[in-house]
Amino acid sequence: xxxxxxxxxxxxxxxIQRAIRTILTEKGFRVTTASRGEEGLTLAAxxxxxxxxxDLGLPDMDGVEVCTRLREWTQCPxxxxxxxxxxRDKVAALDKGADDYxxxxxxxxxxxxxxxxxxxxxxxxxGTQSKVINAGSLMIxxxxxxxxxxDEEIKLTxxxxxxxxxxxxxxxxxxxxxxxxxxxxxPADADHxxxxxxxxxxxRKKLEADPERPQYILTExxxxxRFISDE
Amino acid sequence: MNxxxxxxxxxxxxxxxxxxxxxxxxxxTAMFFVLRDALDTTLIALLYLIPLGLITALWGLxxxxxxxxxxxxxxxxxxxxxxxxFTVHRPTDVVILVVFLIVAIVISQLVGRTQxxxxxxxxxxxxxxxLYELSTALAGLHNDHVISEILAKQVQDVxxxxxxxxxxTGMQPFVFRLPDVTPPTRSPELTVLIQTVRDVLGEIxxxxxxxxxxxxxxxxxxxxxxxxxxxxxxxRLAQAESRARVLEESDHLKSILLSSVSHExxxxxxxxxxASSSLRANEISWDSPxxxxxxxxxxxxxxxxxxxxxxxxxxxxIESGALKPKREWNILPEIVGSVLARMRHSVEEHKLEIDxxxxxxxxxxxxxxxxxxxxxxVSNSLKYAPSNTVIRIRANIEGETIHVQVSNQGPHVPxxxxxxxxxxxxxxxxxxxxxxxxxxxxxxxxxxxxxxxxIWAENVSDGFAxxxxxxxxxxxxxxxxxxxxxxxx
Numbered sequence: 001x002x003x004x005x006x007x008x009x010x011x012x013x014x015x016i017q018r019a020i021r022t023i024l025t026e027k028g029f030r031v032t033t034a035s036r037g038e039e040g041l042t043l044a045a046x047x048x049x050x051x052x053x054x055d056l057g058l059p060d061m062d063g064v065e066v067c068t069r070l071r072e073w074t075q076c077p078x079x080x081x082x083x084x085x086x087x088r089d090k091v092a093a094l095d096k097g098a099d100d101y102x103x104x105x106x107x108x109x110x111x112x113x114x115x116x117x118x119x120x121x122x123x124x125x126x127g128t129q130s131k132v133i134n135a136g137s138l139m140i141x142x143x144x145x146x147x148x149x150x151d152e153e154i155k156l157t158x159x160x161x162x163x164x165x166x167x168x169x170x171x172x173x174x175x176x177x178x179x180x181x182x183x184x185x186x187p188a189d190a191d192h193x194x195x196x197x198x199x200x201x202x203x204r205k206k207l208e209a210d211p212e213r214p215q216y217i218l219t220e221x222x223x224x225x226r227f228i229s230d231e
Numbered sequence: 232m233n234x235x236x237x238x239x240x241x242x243x244x245x246x247x248x249x250x251x252x253x254x255x256x257x258x259x260t261a262m263f264f265v266l267r268d269a270l271d272t273t274l275i276a277l278l279y280l281i282p283l284g285l286i287t288a289l290w291g292l293x294x295x296x297x298x299x300x301x302x303x304x305x306x307x308x309x310x311x312x313x314x315x316x317f318t319v320h321r322p323t324d325v326v327i328l329v330v331f332l333i334v335a336i337v338i339s340q341l342v343g344r345t346q347x348x349x350x351x352x353x354x355x356x357x358x359x360x361x362l363y364e365l366s367t368a369l370a371g372l373h374n375d376h377v378i379s380e381i382l383a384k385q386v387q388d389v390x391x392x393x394x395x396x397x398x399x400t401g402m403q404p405f406v407f408r409l410p411d412v413t414p415p416t417r418s419p420e421l422t423v424l425i426q427t428v429r430d431v432l433g434e435i436x437x438x439x440x441x442x443x444x445x446x447x448x449x450x451x452x453x454x455x456x457x458x459x460x461x462x463x464x465x466x467r468l469a470q471a472e473s474r475a476r477v478l479e480e481s482d483h484l485k486s487i488l489l490s491s492v493s494h495e496x497x498x499x500x501x502x503x504x505x506a507s508s509s510l511r512a513n514e515i516s517w518d519s520p521x522x523x524x525x526x527x528x529x530x531x532x533x534x535x536x537x538x539x540x541x542x543x544x545x546x547x548x549i550e551s552g553a554l555k556p557k558r559e560w561n562i563l564p565e566i567v568g569s570v571l572a573r574m575r576h577s578v579e580e581h582k583l584e585i586d587x588x589x590x591x592x593x594x595x596x597x598x599x600x601x602x603x604x605x606x607x608x609v610s611n612s613l614k615y616a617p618s619n620t621v622i623r624i625r626a627n628i629e630g631e632t633i634h635v636q637v638s639n640q641g642p643h644v645p646x647x648x649x650x651x652x653x654x655x656x657x658x659x660x661x662x663x664x665x666x667x668x669x670x671x672x673x674x675x676x677x678x679x680x681x682x683x684x685x686i687w688a689e690n691v692s693d694g695f696a697x698x699x700x701x702x703x704x705x706x707x708x709x710x711x712x713x714x715x716x717x718x719x720x
Contacts, residue, residue: 087557087599088557105533105537107530177559193559193560193561194559194560194561194593194711197560197561197562197565197593198562200565201562201565211568212568212569212571212572213568213572213575214572219565219569221569221598221599221602222557222597222598222599
């Protein structure tokens with residue numbers, strides 16, 4: 001049991017703590033809870049959790065600040081919880097190093113999916129990154145720069161490939177507009193969301209069966225994009 | 232004019248009064264001397280009273296008494312035997328001197344009293360005029376700053392001081408200065424409280440080293456202060472009243488909101504409560520299909536609740552002006568596509584016709600908010616339009632704006648309702664058929680207007696349509712174009 005992944009939940013609302021603890025314990029995780037930012041930072045340092053679930057609306061500290069302070073010394077995946085309509089805070093936290101987010105109220109499948117992705121990325125940071133990403137009939141070979149749908153190879157432009165490769169390498173995770181723009185186009189173009197809109201549209205037309213109802217590249221409204229793989 | 236100058240000028244004018252008095256007596260004495268054979272001594276004494284009375288009346292007690300003495304000496308010297316000496320032989324002659332003196336004193340007193348009462352009347356009249364002017368200027372004013380400005384100007388006009396400062400206390404304290412510079416560092420020569428019966432509302436400070444502030448001036452300025460206090464109090468009462476009225480109105484709106492909201496919130500809550508309690512009580516067997524149905528109901532109703540709460544939050548944000556679009560250059564077909572993908576289960580019973588061309592330029596909008604506009608307009612159309620009818624979304628460029636229409640084949644709306652359907656809590660049909668907080672359309676209106684656009688509803692030949700426009704420019708900049716790379720790897 002001691003090998004079970006350890007999750008630290010920092011949230012000031014007892015009902016949310018209770019729900020998350022019950023569900024995650026049932027799924028075989030070890031769960032520690034903190035209801036304040038300072039307490040959370042201390043527990044993160046002493047317990048070395050595998051994942052931190054952090055609410056952005058804490059009574060004593062700004063959640064983004066907690067994120068920043070955690071990132072000063074740990075690469076432990078951080079999943080932030082927040083209410084709807086606080087896209088700016090979410091984006092700020094994601095740009096400060098949070099890995100993913102969940103909007104309250106959230107379904108349990110979503111929570112578990114985020115936790116799984118976070119665990120996978122925390123192990124892949126330790127070196128075992130897969131070079132081939134499969135998503136439905138799509139196959140993306142990051143080593144050989146090949147994208148196939150079924151047996152048919154899809155021709156992508158240089159920028160399209162860079163974009164897809166970055167999304168696929170981070171499959172399952174949300175990537176903010178700014179993050180993608182900085183990685184694919186460079187820091188100077190970090191504000192040109194329109195580049196992203198146009199290229200995403202082209203990419204979806206080439207990859208998705210129905211570009212209006214994408215299965216692989218999902219839009220996270222107001223935040224960014226997420227690539228969904230089979231894993 | 233400084234004080235030394237002023238004092239010397241009064242001294243000179245007094246000096247001249249004496250010279251003229253003595254001249255007059257000399258002139259009269261000369262006339263009597265010429266006529267002395269025709270005039271009896273007693274008559275001469277009597278006639279001397281005329282210049283004496285004049286002098287006293289014109290220049291007051293000092294010249295009067297001096298003149299009385301001089302007159303007596305002249306009378307004695309020229310007209311009483313032995314002539315050309317100041318010797319007095321008869322006691323009656325002393326009586327004449329005493330009479331001269333009494334006449335001078337009595338007349339000067341009478342004249343002095345008249346002059347004083349005249350001066351008092353004039354100054355009272357001036358004060359009354361100034362007070363009248365002040366109260367007229369202050370009448371009907373509801374702004375503390377304007378009141379202070381007028382009061383300070385009036386104080387300055389009347390006192391001709393070096394500086395006037397009004398220190399107004401209260402919820403928004405401030406200091407008004409005339410002239411608008413830092414006043415002298417010394418403490419003010421006069422400080423008057425602006426106070427009502429209940430409260431001190433501030434203070435008037437006046438700097439005027441000279442001439443020293445007289446009691447009358449102090450009294451007048453105190454009257455000004457109390458006029459100012461009345462005006463300030465009136466202004467504060469009026470402000471309090473209008474605040475109270477606004478509060479009352481918003482209170483009324485809030486109670487409508489609360490009743491509407493509690494009704495709307497209770498419906499999904501009832502479903503959730505019924506479903507979860509029956510699951511908990513083990514009344515439904517594990518393999519019954521009803522079980523899955525109840526669980527789905529809980530899930531759906533929780534989503535519904537979440538949507539209601541979201542609508543309320545949006546509305547309060549629109550009301551408080553906190554809804555600021557986070558604009559970016561967006562692709563309209565992408566927004567429409569994503570909304571319809573999310574709503575695909577709800578739109579199954581209707582036919583969708585989408586005419587939002589790929590060739591449209593970028594639109595400078597908040598992605599999330601525009602998604603919400605389309606979601607609300609489409610779900611409103613779904614509520615009112617019968618199944619299997621067409622819901623159409625169309626967008627085209629009109630000059631520097633983009634025009635979007637969401638139309639359905641639902642019933643016409645009476646023309647008098649067309650404007651009001653965007654009002655909060657407004658419903659055209661009976662609430663039993665249609666659910667929702669009545670906020671969806673007013674949220675659309677709030678969002679479109681925050682984007683600088685316009686939204687309206689109209690009846691069309693085969694149904695009903697929502698229209699809105701959005702500007703295509705963003706801070707004056709037209710939609711961007713950029714070259715796409717087309718070569719493949």
